[in-house]
Amino acid sequence: MLDGIWVGLSTAFSFxxxxxxxxxxxxxxxxxxxxxxxxxxxxxxxxxxxxxIGDPSAALILLAGVYYGAIxxxxxxSILINAPGVASTVATSFDGYPLARQGKAGKALTVAAIxxxxxxxxxxxxxxxxxxxxxxxxxxxxxxxxxxxxxxxxSAIAAFAGSGQVGKALLMTLVGLMMATVGEGALFNQPRFTxxxxxxxxxxxxxxxxxxxxxxPEALFLVLDPSRSNSGGSSGDIKDLRITKAEAKKIxxxxxxxxxxxxxxxxxPGAGATIASFLGYAVERNIxxxxxxxxxxxxxxxxxxxxxxxxxxxxxxSFVPLLTLGIPGSGTTAILLGALIALNVSPGPRLMIDQPxxxxxxxxxxxxxxxxxxxxxxxxxPYIAKVxxxxxxxxxxxxxxxxxxxxxIGQNNATELLMLVGFGxxxxxxxxxxxxxxxxxxxxxxxxxxxxxxxxxxxxxxxIGFIMERPMTMGLxxxxxxxxxxxxxxxxxxxKQELEAAESD
Amino acid sequence: xxxxxxxxxxxxxVSLSYGxxxxxxxxxxxxxxxxxxxxxxxxxxxxxxxxAAITSLAILLGFEKKPADSDADEIDxxxxxxxxxxxxxxxxxxxxxxxxxxxxxxFLLSTLLFLVISAALLGERRFxxxxxxxxVAAGGVWYLVQQTLGIYLSPLPTFLN
Numbered sequence: 001m002l003d004g005i006w007v008g009l010s011t012a013f014s015f016x017x018x019x020x021x022x023x024x025x026x027x028x029x030x031x032x033x034x035x036x037x038x039x040x041x042x043x044x045x046x047x048x049x050x051x052x053i054g055d056p057s058a059a060l061i062l063l064a065g066v067y068y069g070a071i072x073x074x075x076x077x078s079i080l081i082n083a084p085g086v087a088s089t090v091a092t093s094f095d096g097y098p099l100a101r102q103g104k105a106g107k108a109l110t111v112a113a114i115x116x117x118x119x120x121x122x123x124x125x126x127x128x129x130x131x132x133x134x135x136x137x138x139x140x141x142x143x144x145x146x147x148x149x150x151x152x153x154x155s156a157i158a159a160f161a162g163s164g165q166v167g168k169a170l171l172m173t174l175v176g177l178m179m180a181t182v183g184e185g186a187l188f189n190q191p192r193f194t195x196x197x198x199x200x201x202x203x204x205x206x207x208x209x210x211x212x213x214x215x216x217p218e219a220l221f222l223v224l225d226p227s228r229s230n231s232g233g234s235s236g237d238i239k240d241l242r243i244t245k246a247e248a249k250k251i252x253x254x255x256x257x258x259x260x261x262x263x264x265x266x267x268x269p270g271a272g273a274t275i276a277s278f279l280g281y282a283v284e285r286n287i288x289x290x291x292x293x294x295x296x297x298x299x300x301x302x303x304x305x306x307x308x309x310x311x312x313x314x315x316x317x318s319f320v321p322l323l324t325l326g327i328p329g330s331g332t333t334a335i336l337l338g339a340l341i342a343l344n345v346s347p348g349p350r351l352m353i354d355q356p357x358x359x360x361x362x363x364x365x366x367x368x369x370x371x372x373x374x375x376x377x378x379x380x381x382p383y384i385a386k387v388x389x390x391x392x393x394x395x396x397x398x399x400x401x402x403x404x405x406x407x408x409i410g411q412n413n414a415t416e417l418l419m420l421v422g423f424g425x426x427x428x429x430x431x432x433x434x435x436x437x438x439x440x441x442x443x444x445x446x447x448x449x450x451x452x453x454x455x456x457x458x459x460x461x462x463x464i465g466f467i468m469e470r471p472m473t474m475g476l477x478x479x480x481x482x483x484x485x486x487x488x489x490x491x492x493x494x495x496k497q498e499l500e501a502a503e504s505d
Numbered sequence: 506x507x508x509x510x511x512x513x514x515x516x517x518x519v520s521l522s523y524g525x526x527x528x529x530x531x532x533x534x535x536x537x538x539x540x541x542x543x544x545x546x547x548x549x550x551x552x553x554x555x556x557a558a559i560t561s562l563a564i565l566l567g568f569e570k571k572p573a574d575s576d577a578d579e580i581d582x583x584x585x586x587x588x589x590x591x592x593x594x595x596x597x598x599x600x601x602x603x604x605x606x607x608x609x610x611x612f613l614l615s616t617l618l619f620l621v622i623s624a625a626l627l628g629e630r631r632f633x634x635x636x637x638x639x640x641v642a643a644g645g646v647w648y649l650v651q652q653t654l655g656i657y658l659s660p661l662p663t664f665l666n
Contacts, residue, residue, distance in 0.1 A: 167564050174557040181550050190546050224588040393629035397620050417604030433509035451549045458544040
């Protein structure tokens with residue numbers, strides 16, 4: 001292994017490859033900031049460039065740089081204008097945007113950068129040590145377990161709901177699931193619930209929905225209430241760029257835990273960064289002390305650090321099945337697999353033995369990519385955060401324009417824009433009535449995966465029997481039930497104690 | 506009735522019609538060989554429809570206790586008319602107009618118009634700055650998306666293309 005690491009180091013640190021990493025990170029960060037262009041589309045766009053390089057190591061290093069840059073760029077738009085362009089950064093906006101509104105955009109970006117860096121680096125180290133062993137674990141997960149894992153992910157919405165909000169959060173999740181069934185599913189080639197509208201054949205677009213749920217209502221709120229845009233101290237100076245010692249102490253264990261958890265979830269093909277970030281947020285909220293729990297969703301640094309480190313670690317984790325088994329676990333790694341094959345590299349169990357220089361240089365370059373990303377981005381943060389200092393008369397039209405662009409670029413369909421406006425109005429009304437919108441989006445994202453895996457296991461076991469036959473499925477489903485029931489029991493106990501205290505007075 | 510219960514009523518209606526489709530209409534078009542499958546395209550929607558109907562009914566009937574504190578940060582719906590509701594509605598109309606104009610008028614012209622009109626609506630009067638900024642933004646985004654990334658955006662009105 002040490003030989004391999006040495007080969008990898010010398011490849012990754014050659015001058016031209018360092019340039020590749022820097023270039024990739026920069027391209028990824030800037031394009032990733034545009035909502036609507038996630039890592040997947042940026043990598044797809046960069047593939048012709050990468051293939052023309054010829055050298056597989058250099059090409060992969062470039063693409064890995066783009067990948068990391070895009071993830072960080074995506075978090076930027078979530079934090080600054082509440083417009084998550086990628087599913088895995090949705091959880092970032094829960095606490096990142098409130099922080100930015102308090103005038104702490106610089107701090108939020110710094111926390112995000114450091115958490116991403118730590119998540120990615122810890123992920124790379126874990127990948128280096130455990131890749132071969134983890135590959136066999138990933139194979140233990142069948143569709144029944146995936147189904148159960150999705151149920152756990154959805155149950156984690158209990159984490160987003162405050163007291164008296166559980167019903168609303170559940171209802172929003174169900175609405176999201178309903179919306180996910182619109183269009184043609186993967187398993188049944190039959191359009192469902194399209195009401196005869198041709199544009200609904202392929203279902204609702206994720207980006208359209210994400211923009212309509214988060215960015216558009218926020219922009220409308222800014223219009224409705226002009227005092228809102230001034231409340232955030234966006235007077236041009238970016239204060240509080242640095243993280244205080246107390247905050248560093250607070251987020252360090254969160255980053256550690258979530259890097260490992262995120263990595264492990266990322267290893268499972270199909271689960272990926274999105275579930276890792278939601279689960280990371282939910283877990284950290286549930287285990288936080290009571291007074292900190294109230295801060296979640298209102299600008300908690302912990303709530304920002306958790307999904308950021310988890311999604312980066314998960315991205316690294318998703319390379320495990322790709323490099324060791326040749327199975328792409330996510331859309332992005334599937335595109336990378338395509339690039340690898342075009343470069344005459346066939347990933348699989350033999351890769352580590354036949355072409356160790358590629359295997360190791362990819363892993364080392366991930367680490368280098370992370371370091372470079374941090375070095376490039378930390379000095380840029382004050383300038384990026386200045387976006388918020390743009391006068392309101394310019395900021396709002398541009399936010400609206402970017403939401404429109406995000407929805408349009410992906411689909412090239414003007415009807416999508418009308419849907420965006422319609423859903424935006426619905427989402428604003430839902431926000432007026434205190435319905436949480438995040439569960440709707442989570443339900444929508446996980447809905448199709450949930451149904452596919454459920455259907456597949458139903459077909460494999462010819463009925464619902466798979467729950468009994470597979471202990472891991474059973475265990476995960478039990479965990480989901482606990483997640484839903486626990487907050488209710490906890491609330492009831494608190495109420496009981498208060499009642500007893502009141503009676504004894 | 507408070508707004509949240511009205512919304513629950515709407516969602517209840519939606520889930521009932523969704524459920525009606527799932528229970529009574531979808532299976533009619535199912536080919537005979539698919540009927541031996543343990544799972545049908547309508548299975549999952551049926552489950553969701555039932556759950557959604559129950560949950561929305563629970564909210565409609567007010568089973569859950571309301572949280573005591575409302576967020577001071579949020580906008581009070583009952584005083585909606587005190588806010589700039591006109592501006593917000595106009596911006597939404599403008600966005601819909603953009604969607605309809607994008608194809609026929611081309612990307613550059615419709616984007617320029619959208620940015621200028623919406624900023625002017627919000628109270629911007631320094632057109633000497635506004636128009637060039639909007640033009641540069643429209644041109645810049647078009648250049649980035651079309652020329653650099655290779656995603657096609659028709660730049661000019663249809664009659665010029």
